[in-house]
Amino acid sequence: MSATAAPPESQAGRVWARFRRHRLALAGAFVVALLMASALFAPAFAPQDPTLLDTALRFRPPFAEWAHPLGTDELGRDTLSRLLYGGRVSLTVGLVAMVTTVATGALIGITAGFLGGWIDMLLMRFVDTMLCFPQVFLLLVVAAFVPPTLLSISLIIGLSSWMEVSRIVRAEILHLKEQDFVAAARALGASRRRIMFRELLPNAAAPILVAATLKVASAVLMESYISYLGYGVQPPLASWGNMLTNAQGYFDTVPWLAILPGAAITLTVMGFNFLGDGLRDALDPRLRMDP
Amino acid sequence: MAEPLLKVSGLEVHFPIRSAFLRRRVGTVRAVDGVDLEVARGETLALVGESGCGKTTTGKAILRLIDSTAGSIRFGGEEIAHHGTSALAPFRRRMQIVFQDPYASLNPRMTVGGILAAPFDIHRIGHAGDRAERISALLRTVGLPADAARRYPHEFSGGQRQRIGIARALALEPELIIGDEPVSALDVSIQAQVINLMKRLQAERGLAYIMISHNLAVVSHVADRVAVMYLGRVVETAPREQLFFHARHPYTQALLSAVPEPVPGRSRSRQVLQGDVPSPAKPPSGCHFHPRCPIAQPRCAEETPRSRIIAPNHAVACHMVSA
Numbered sequence: 001m002s003a004t005a006a007p008p009e010s011q012a013g014r015v016w017a018r019f020r021r022h023r024l025a026l027a028g029a030f031v032v033a034l035l036m037a038s039a040l041f042a043p044a045f046a047p048q049d050p051t052l053l054d055t056a057l058r059f060r061p062p063f064a065e066w067a068h069p070l071g072t073d074e075l076g077r078d079t080l081s082r083l084l085y086g087g088r089v090s091l092t093v094g095l096v097a098m099v100t101t102v103a104t105g106a107l108i109g110i111t112a113g114f115l116g117g118w119i120d121m122l123l124m125r126f127v128d129t130m131l132c133f134p135q136v137f138l139l140l141v142v143a144a145f146v147p148p149t150l151l152s153i154s155l156i157i158g159l160s161s162w163m164e165v166s167r168i169v170r171a172e173i174l175h176l177k178e179q180d181f182v183a184a185a186r187a188l189g190a191s192r193r194r195i196m197f198r199e200l201l202p203n204a205a206a207p208i209l210v211a212a213t214l215k216v217a218s219a220v221l222m223e224s225y226i227s228y229l230g231y232g233v234q235p236p237l238a239s240w241g242n243m244l245t246n247a248q249g250y251f252d253t254v255p256w257l258a259i260l261p262g263a264a265i266t267l268t269v270m271g272f273n274f275l276g277d278g279l280r281d282a283l284d285p286r287l288r289m290d291p
Numbered sequence: 292m293a294e295p296l297l298k299v300s301g302l303e304v305h306f307p308i309r310s311a312f313l314r315r316r317v318g319t320v321r322a323v324d325g326v327d328l329e330v331a332r333g334e335t336l337a338l339v340g341e342s343g344c345g346k347t348t349t350g351k352a353i354l355r356l357i358d359s360t361a362g363s364i365r366f367g368g369e370e371i372a373h374h375g376t377s378a379l380a381p382f383r384r385r386m387q388i389v390f391q392d393p394y395a396s397l398n399p400r401m402t403v404g405g406i407l408a409a410p411f412d413i414h415r416i417g418h419a420g421d422r423a424e425r426i427s428a429l430l431r432t433v434g435l436p437a438d439a440a441r442r443y444p445h446e447f448s449g450g451q452r453q454r455i456g457i458a459r460a461l462a463l464e465p466e467l468i469i470g471d472e473p474v475s476a477l478d479v480s481i482q483a484q485v486i487n488l489m490k491r492l493q494a495e496r497g498l499a500y501i502m503i504s505h506n507l508a509v510v511s512h513v514a515d516r517v518a519v520m521y522l523g524r525v526v527e528t529a530p531r532e533q534l535f536f537h538a539r540h541p542y543t544q545a546l547l548s549a550v551p552e553p554v555p556g557r558s559r560s561r562q563v564l565q566g567d568v569p570s571p572a573k574p575p576s577g578c579h580f581h582p583r584c585p586i587a588q589p590r591c592a593e594e595t596p597r598s599r600i601i602a603p604n605h606a607v608a609c610h611m612v613s614a
Contacts, residue, residue, distance in 0.1 A: 187356060188414075
């Protein structure tokens, strides 16, 4: 610990000071910011329409010509444009799935943790049951019956991955509800709903935020899985997952078609994971390891 | 005599002990095992005893934060021991609590203004326009600046937080405040300030207090009457002077003799009790105190002593004490 800087006054200041020391988290935050910006401004950055075919210009290598900085695919579509628009799809799915996951998980966790008794028992056995199914199988079974749209894919991913969040929130609530400020609220006559959502939930914000960040990463990965397997985002709409599917036939001759979307997925997932780790360390000093 | 503000009789709070496997009931902790108390308007009753004797549980049961197993709680003449949430609502305004730990009793994610607005929100008192005025009036009453409303609890010291806790308890203008060791977590220099604040509020507003404490110095300063608890039962109740100078129950006498003497060199016979406080899961038969009592007789192990009036306002539950 350096003794040069005076300790920051506010809680936000302390959190930022701890976060800043975490180099990988900073890098993660930078990557995430970059991805968000590129997804948001994809139409401005993309050299051309990602679905535009040009069979005369198939399998162009990357860094060969200005018109197609990252080359073209088997149908002559511009790879950079497809990556940018695919990133849009991935991040949209990631964020919508995350919101679904966190909302469902937090609601079930707080209900189970606060009400306890047989409700808790029932909900937690339901969580156990959901965890018994491998998520990919669950996704594929549902995807086989539900027409794949961006929204339906996001919801399916979100509704099949809230279990961890509900366990985290429940554990936090079990600890929080024994505190005197909850007894004080009850003594004032506060309703259960008020205690759950006004008193308890804001105190569980830190672990929820960390879980939310990590869930974006796993949702992006899930979307790639199911798109790769053909049940997710449908062509001609680009997604990193279906770009990989298209690339697999040419992996021995034109490997960059697989490497580029693969790298994009890896970078995104790692970015969110490091960001989540950094947030966890910054928000919860109890878990922090001294540098 | 008019009905007292609060009259508790035969109050019992038992907690089940459950096995790890199948959660079967394998025993009972008798945290509160037949407590009788009365509090008149405007008076301070101190509830004293060692840790684990059930004094906090008694306080929480009176406030209906914990359900009682048996007994009656009459507040302002109405039986409230079995009231549901909605029937209890008007009584929530009339009884409040100040907690021991000022760090755990304030929601760390709410501003002080938000904490003090809660009572008004919950009971739909006033309107949004006069909320700020009500909150700053409360802060003024407990001696905090009005801009405290915008800050968070962690920005305050322990004594200041306890003032915030008192302000919250005052918001609904209750008739009774239960102080659950309200100063024992504070620095000694701050304790006097908070006690004096509470005494001033009592004088101004005619509040009744139940002061739960193990600190006899604090009790001697604030209490009008004192009730001594041992293992879930009240063993002696008396006006303050009477209790401090003419305690009759052997447990009260031992408790008083354990207080450090402030005058050096002045010695006093000290009774040292043998053994530990037994577990409330397996209380001794008859009088709970008999295994440690210096004057116990065979009868004490067989028969539970009833509380008897031995002098005006002075009740003792002991077979060996006679008027």
